[in-house]
Amino acid sequence: METFTPDRISIDNKVLEEARAADEVNLTDAQLVLKFPDGSEQPLASSIQKLLASALHSLAKNGSVSIGQIPEELTSTTAADLLSVSRPTLMKWVEAGEISSHKVGTHTRFKRQDVLALKMQREQDRREAFAELRALDAELDEIDNS
Structure with a gap:
């Protein structure tokens, strides 16, 4: 029910x-x-x-679904959660210039579009790395079977 x-x-x-x-x-x-x-x-x-x-x-x-709008401005904790990384890792990326941020008082904030763009880029990079790994595995299988 x-x-x-x-x-x-x-x-x-x-x-x-x-x-x-x-x-x-x-x-x-x-x-x-x-x-x-x-x-x-x-x-x-x-x-x-x-x-x-x-x-x-x-x-x-x-078995579940959640629908909602992500706010325009994200806290570092929320941004880190969306990216599936720790907050310290996210802050290292900020220092390295991998993602932009801005300050609201002493708090670091992120634009939703920047976080989602980085998330998509990381997913694409992960897919490409996996494809390369599969290609290498196939090459090794061919060498082993020769």
């Missing part, structure tokens, strides 16, 4: 299984439409469709 509150929706196993079944359907080319009791219909904007598809996928894979 689902429980709805203004800030939280809790789901049961039945809903989770339905989400998993729905996630198996390719929603890429689908058009999601709101149908009203009077018979009228309103197509959802593509950005909303992408949001819902992403939420459904996250729910199906992880």
